[in-house]
Amino acid sequence: MNIKEIQQKLLDINDPSAPIFEQLKHDERKGVQSLLSKWYRQYEQKQKDHLSFIQKSQYEIKLWEGGIKRIAGVDEVGRGPLAGPVVAAAVILPQSFYYPGLDDSKKLTESKKEEMFDYINATAISVSVSIINHDVIDTVNIYEATKLAMKQAINGLDLTPEYLLIDAMKLSMGIEEESIIKGDSKSISIAAASIIAKVTRDRLMKEYATTYPHYAFERNMGYGTTEHLEGLKSVGPSPIHRRSFAPVKELIQ
Template identity: 60%
Template sequence: MGKYTISEIEQLLFGKEEANKEILKVLKNDSRKGVQKLLLKWERQEELKKQVHEQFVNMTSFERKCKSEGFHNIAGIDEAGRGPLAGPVVAAAVILPENFYLPGLNDSKKLTESKREEYFEVIMAEALSVGVGIISAAEIDEINILQASKKAMLTAVNELAVTPDYLLIDAVKLDTPYPFEALIKGDSRSISIAAASIIAKVTRDKLMKELSLVHPQYGFGANMGYGTPEHLNALREHGVTEHHRKSFAPVRESIH
């Protein structure tokens, strides 16, 4: 193995092909520090891959249970934007195919923006069906945020092109004809709910970035409507827009 350079060994370990077991055995006996360093890096990477795979498998437990009970089209449901002072609440319903595999899929809040956007594209391309529900700030003020979140979720379910036969919902009980289970912290326990959380969050963030072009002074593109110090200062200075939730205390207090 001595004829291989460090960079060639790096290619063998981290290239597209899976590392050969025989080569690994030889590398373990290679006394060069650089080789041992690469080997340690490779072992850590493999351990991380294993953990991510195990996490994904654990997050399919509710889906597997439903399928064992005869359900096939299982929709995961979640919402984004319950806490902000401005913008709509957005919900998504997602039915994933049987063999769906996206290691690293998790609650959208635990992922970076670029990772969410990458996963959004994969989910949209591979899901059997995706539905989205959007409830405006004005309607949130009319019916309250909990009812608006539920309405967004029911709208998302109705928007599915494939009829679900079971719903896995993040923490909320819905008045629906479909059997369902409401899971506390479901977005980090079920792949279907995690997928829905990503669709809802990315969809809402895009809407808030569009609103920021119309109302740049509130910084919606960065704060997504949450009550950051900059946003609260802008409310005091410029007042409220039609996109603000007037039933939320910090907004109500800014109405001149």
């Protein structure tokens, strides 16, 4: 086989014990050895992703095995920025859900987050998003606004969840719940909610960037980067800046 034929054949093989590998190991062509090395690297990464996914499914597996089917993962994004909303998402995944590589949205590339966003929306039993704008944040404070966003996301689900897995927050909604520190790295349901919330908010901030171009929202998503702070000092706060947050507060006094 030529190099291209070998490359094509390797795409369909998932088992390192396949007979073709013994033959290819003795092929002295550099191109063949390069393809072999690449295949093994990808195989090892797939194995790591699979193991990680199983580990992150332990909360869900325990609940599913206990007869609880509707488990909602809940997470938010946008507590720290100086501008824009806080966004929360609630996601109920089916027991058949499988997506190796699913993780805390902060650890993923933008293209991977977009890909997972589409997959979660297509395969989840129910997905709900809540957006709490800057004016509410200024009125009730960011902690209360975050709780409000999470509760609204849960209430927006098509089905009432039997159990809540929440990232580092207690909600006391009359539904059994567990608050998990760094839950987006420990639970597939929370990780899925993290991705839905993050992609939703990032898209909003990119839209705001076209209306308010002085702050580079499309790059910093409202966080206080040097570029953002320079824009604030230059033209002052935009209508979506959080007036209760320093240094915005100081600029309007």
